[in-house]
Amino acid sequence: MKCFGTTKEEYELCEKQNDETMEYLLPTTSTRRTFDYILVADKLDDDDADQKGQRQKAFLHELERKHISIVKIMHDDKVFFGLRAPKEIFEDYQYLLKVSDSCNWCGEAKGCVSQATRIRIINFILYHTFINTGEDLEELMMKGVFETVFCLHERKKQKQLRKNWARWSGLFTGQPVNDVKSYFGEKVALYYLWLGWYTMMLVPAAALGLVVFLYGLAFFNTNPLIKEVCNSSTIMCPRCDNRCTVWKLSDTCSYAKVSHLFDNEGTVAFAMFMAIWATLFLELWKRHRAKHVSQWKVYDWCEEEEELILAIVSNPHCSPKQFRHSYLRTTLVLILVTLMLMIIIGLAHALVVFRVVAAALLSEGNWEFVRDHASSVAMLLGAVLHYITIQVMTRVNRWVALKLCNIEKTNSFAATERSFTVKMFTFQFFTLFSSLFYVAFFLGRINGHPGSYVRIARWRLEECHPSGCLTDLFIQMAVIMVLKQTLNNIFEFTVPWLKQCMSRNKVKKLQRKCGYCYRKACRNEQEGVDPCDICKLRDWLRNYHLADSNAFSLFNEFLEMVIQFSFTTIFVAAFPLAPMLALLNNIIEIRLDAIKMVRLERRLVPRKTNDIGVWTQVLEAIGVLAVIANGLVIGVSSDFVPRLVYRYRYGPCATGGSNTHCMQGYINDTLSTAFMGHPAVQNDFIPKQMITESGFNATECSYRDYRSDEDYKLTAQFWVVMAVRFAFVILFEHVVVVCKFIAAWFVPNSPMKVKNDRLHDKMARLKEELRDIKRSISTDV
Known part of the structure; x- marks a missing residue:
């Protein structure tokens, strides 16, 4: 008892030197007891005593029938119930696990049960205990009979994890995955194992993406396409009706430079690399996972048998929950999912309308800078609005996914979790990417041309920049990625941190009372007494005031990372720096999540598993979609194919022997001309729109398209470019898919x-x- 002091000052000095004061103060006798779970309820007044009080007593009585001991402590307006299960329950669990088909007892000696295992078993018993009305704990908490339930952090192991893992100074150090597994269970350990592997595999992807960016930067000033735009005297057609006037192509010199940074020859090679990288990442992850789950003795673990064993331990007379399938329920869920996706796609259309209207209104504004860059400002505002929509729809999507899972009535928690994961990811994917798909594949391709513009109400649809559409996609992705990752991390950390700061003073007051209680017990030589209620309560309150954690806590982290993986792979052709941003974010994310779980949140229920579950199939689907999307981005959205066709068929070098650069004249070749005197055009532009800033009255203007100047029909060059585009997409996808299959075959899973x-x-x-x-x-x- 080294920390016993005779004065208040001595005790506080010892307490300051050692954060684990309780480890010294508590008697090390057989009477010292830990608790598996804590139930919390509000003190009942006279009005609620009959209904809620009876349900509360009934539930506690059911727990006592299962031989769970209960300690009750009152504090202010709360009632705390400490729960501890007898060793017989865990002996039954060990025996059933041994005789099951997948014998996988995790290396623990017979009769020795870790606290993580105890928590997992008691958690199952708590949520599968029913009172005589048929209500379980979840329903009782919804009706206010109990406020919350949580398991306790182990102070000694918690301090060890804080020292070795959950600290900002360890950003570039390894993770003690085995310690995480022992404390939080295999499910959390596999998340951090996957996240660490994903972060490490991002290093070569980020390095190559940076090389592609630097490649575009190296030829920044010598590229003939940039020079052609910057030195051009071509007059371009008005971008909107009424207030917009003609403008010079050279006005967009800066835009053309930015576009070349992300739309160059290196982008094609990088997109192919990332598609193969996604496959190698998954195959190597399977090997990495196999090594650890084999070491943890859960390689042959079966979740069905685990739930059956826990059900028998909870109630020896239980019956297995039968598998059920209802075509009516499945059809209803399918219809509701389709309706939800239609609503999400409708929101994407609303964002398109917002951008069209915003561009038109900004072009009519009084600020010259905003008026001159109306399209870019509208694009930026649309991206910010898209981010706000994502935050709102995330909550809506979760609520809808949960309701759909309730309709399905799955037979186990694991099945419900898989179903919820697939639905929630699908909703989130469409919420995040529907607007990006519009920018990538529809922007500037359905807006029409002079004489036949497509309008929403009275506003014209957006047009692509003469330097290409890829920069618009880059801006949209950059805003969403940076905002989503940065703001999410800030809120994830600050909210539980502020909650902990506000509750710290209450715990310190109880800590001083607890120290006095033990000093008195020691002076009276009462070494065999149980910890006093104040000391128990101190630890319970410390955990009670932490941020809540539940089954969605780990799901949210996985969802965030898998969505980031989607950004990093699907549209990487438009944003080569995405892997670099993901790498920097993940280095911080690992420690942020660790600090949050260890220090700021209640302890997650340790759960056993041997894989990351349905997320593996989701990642494989993303890898396939990445091949398709990148092929389409390069073949359809990028200017790579038109530049290729121009170089070898229509450019100065097509016939050989030219001394000029092979891409000389490419920008003018992609432009068509509209004449004011033509009957099809004269109704689109009013005379004042054709007056330049210098006062010159233009009689013709250019726009981006392959059309004849006489009848505005598509030229032969358009169809040649279109054919090469489709040929490139087919060739790209087949080559990359073959490479993916070879990589998957070459690398064994174990x-x-x-x-x-x-x-x-x-x-x-x-x-x-x-x-x-x-x-x-x-x-x-």
């Missing part, structure tokens, strides 16, 4: 060492079973 170790373990287990049987027979004889 290392040979893991397979051999499993064989040895199985043989050793079978031999042990045979010895036990022979020993039992000889004893009987």
Whole structure:
């Protein structure tokens, strides 16, 4: 009892030197007890005592029938119930686990049960205990009978994790995955294992993306396309009706320079690399996972058997929950999912309308800078509005996904979790990417041309910049990625941190009372007493005031990272710096999540698993979609194919022998001319729109398209470019898909060492079973 002081000053000095004061103060006798779970309820007044009080007593009585001991402590307007299960429950669990088909006891000695295992079992018992009205704990909490339920952090292990892992100074150090597994369970450990592997694999992707960016930067000033735009005297057609006037192509010199940074020859190679990288990442992750789950002895773990074992431990007379399938329910869910996706796509259309209207109104404004850059400002405002829409729809999507899972009535928690994951990811994917798909594949392609513009109400649709449409996609992605990752991380950390700061003073007051209680017990030589109620309550309150954690806590982290993976792979051709941003974010994300889980949130229920679950299939689907999307971005959205066609068919070098640059004249070749005197055009532009800033009255203007100047029909060059575009997309996708299959075949899912170790373990287990049987027979004889 080194921390016993005779004065208040001595005790506080010792307390300051050692954050684990309770480890010294608590008696190390057999009477010292830990608690598996804490139930919290409000103190009941006279009006609620009958209904809520009876339900509360009924639930506690059911727990006592299962031999769970309960300690009740009152504090202010709250009632705390400390729950502890007897060792017989865990002995039953160990035996059933041993005789199951997937014998996978996690290396713990017989009779020795870790606190993480205790918490997992008691959590199942709590949520599968019903009172005589048929209500379970979840329903009782919804009706206010209990306020909350949580498991306790282990102070000693918590401090060790804070020291070795959950600290900002360890940004570039490894993760103690085995310690995380022992404390939070295999499910959380596999999340951090996956996140660490994903972050490490981002290093080569980020380096190559940076090289592609630097490649565009190296030829920044010598590129003939940029020079052609910057030195051009071409007069372009008005971008909107009424207030917009003609403008010079050279006005967009800066835009053309930015566009070339992300739309160059290196982009094609980088997109192919990222498609193959996604496959290699998944295949190598499977090997990495296999090595750790084999070490943790959960390689053959089966979630069905785990739930059956827990159900028997909770209630020996239980019956298995039958598998059910209803075509009516499935059809209803499918219809509702389709309706939800239609609403999300409708919101994307609303964003398009907003951008069209915003561009038109800004072009009529009084600020010269905003008026001159109306399209770019509208694009930026649309991206910010898209981010706000994402934040709102995230909450709506979660609510809808939960309701759909309730309609399905799955037979287990794991099945519900899988169903919810697929639905929630689908909704989130469409929420985030529907607007991006519009920018990538529809912007500037459905707006029409002079004489036949497409309008929404009275406003014209947006047009692509003469330097290409890829920069618009880049701006949209950059705003969403930076805003989403930065603001999400800020809110994730600050909210639980502020909650902890506000509750710290209350815990410190109880800590001083607890120290006085133990000093008095020591002076009276009462070494065999249980901890006083104040000391128990201090630890319970410390955990109670932490931010709540539930089954969605880990799901949210996975969803955030998988959405980031989608951004990093699907439209990487438009944003080569996406892997670099993802890498920088993940380095911070690992420590932020660790600090949040260890220090700022209640302890997550440790759950057993041997994989990241349905997320593996989601990542594989994203890898396939990345091939399709990048092929379309390069073939359809990028100017790579038109530049290729111009170089080898229509440019100065097409016939050979030219001394000029092969891309000389490309910009003018992509422009068509509209004449004011033409009957099809004269109604689109009023005379004042054709007056330049210098006062010159233009009689013709240019626009981006391959059309004849006489009848405005598509030229032969348009169809040649279109044919090459489709040929490139087909060739790109087939080549990359073949490379993906070869990579998946070449890399085995499990290392040979893991397979051999499993064989040895199985043989050793079978031999042990045979010895036990022979020993039992000889004893009987």
